[in-house]
Amino acid sequence: MTLDPHSAACMMTSGFSAKLGGMIDVAEAGAMWTLSPTPELIGNPIVQALHGGAVTAFLELASGIELARRLERDDLPRLVSVNIQFLASMRLDQLIAFPRVIRVGRRVAVVHTKASQGHPATVVCAAQFEFFIAPS
Amino acid sequence: MDPEHAMPAIPWSEELGLETLSLGDGLCSMRLSCRPDLTDGGGAIAAGVVASLIDHACGGAIMSRSQGLSISTLNLKIDHVRAPIATCAVTAWAHCYKLSETMAFVRAEAWDREPADIFAAAQGVFAMNRPVAR
Numbered sequence: 001m002t003l004d005p006h007s008a009a010c011m012m013t014s015g016f017s018a019k020l021g022g023m024i025d026v027a028e029a030g031a032m033w034t035l036s037p038t039p040e041l042i043g044n045p046i047v048q049a050l051h052g053g054a055v056t057a058f059l060e061l062a063s064g065i066e067l068a069r070r071l072e073r074d075d076l077p078r079l080v081s082v083n084i085q086f087l088a089s090m091r092l093d094q095l096i097a098f099p100r101v102i103r104v105g106r107r108v109a110v111v112h113t114k115a116s117q118g119h120p121a122t123v124v125c126a127a128q129f130e131f132f133i134a135p136s
Numbered sequence: 137m138d139p140e141h142a143m144p145a146i147p148w149s150e151e152l153g154l155e156t157l158s159l160g161d162g163l164c165s166m167r168l169s170c171r172p173d174l175t176d177g178g179g180a181i182a183a184g185v186v187a188s189l190i191d192h193a194c195g196g197a198i199m200s201r202s203q204g205l206s207i208s209t210l211n212l213k214i215d216h217v218r219a220p221i222a223t224c225a226v227t228a229w230a231h232c233y234k235l236s237e238t239m240a241f242v243r244a245e246a247w248d249r250e251p252a253d254i255f256a257a258a259q260g261v262f263a264m265n266r267p268v269a270r
Contacts, residue, residue, distance in 0.1 A: 042148060044208075053188025056188070082183075
């Protein structure tokens with residue numbers, strides 16, 4: 001896994017992010033996150049499709065850490081809301097996510113993240129995340 | 137409906153240790169115990185795990201009415217209205233309030249200590265898939 005110090009610190013602060021982190025590689029300074037899923041992430045054994053919840057967790061992690069990197073924080077910001085669309089069934093193969101910080105306000109930041117499989121233009125999942133970033 | 141036999145074995149739900157509490161008539165309740173590998177930085181169940189619990193409970197609610205058809209999540213919106221309590225098990229309740237031949241519409245809530253004090257609320261739309269030809 002290739003992560004800058006802030007992102008690596010974020011990844012290790014949480015048991016769940018560390019669990020997923022073993023399947024994740026990060027490239028292009030946090031702009032491209034690759035999940036190499038293991039069979040535990042399957043949600044539909046008949047068609048060998050990834051579980052929607054597992055995919056949501058991966059995109060949320062990528063989005064949260066990308067935002068933390070942008071804010072130079074060593075902890076994950078608190079998620080307020082997620083709205084995710086599944087555009088195609090995701091098979092047990094590399095899933096590549098592209099988190100993009102859309103807005104950083106005083107209290108809330110917004111991250112849009114798309115994910116693709118196979119060809120980068122084949123978007124299989126798209127999500128919006130709102131994070132609370134003010135000191136609580 | 138017997139929860140032990142109503143839901144098919146799903147690797148991700150088994151990995152997380154999801155437990156079906158009740159299932160039937162478009163309603164599904166599932167519970168998840170807190171383990172270190174499922175927690176966020178504060179020691180509570182991580183939001184990504186909550187998303188998995190809610191997505192799965194929604195699927196259970198639909199499958200309790202759909203007589204064995206497989207389903208796919210089309211969209212899911214989850215609002216985390218507060219942080220869950222550290223080390224506390226969480227429960228999700230889902231209700232499939234509308235089902236057609238092609239679509240299912242579901243609402244869900246999740247809580248830790250008290251059902252009236254939810255920490256997350258969700259709604260989603262699922263596609264009803266045709267049976268897989270064998």
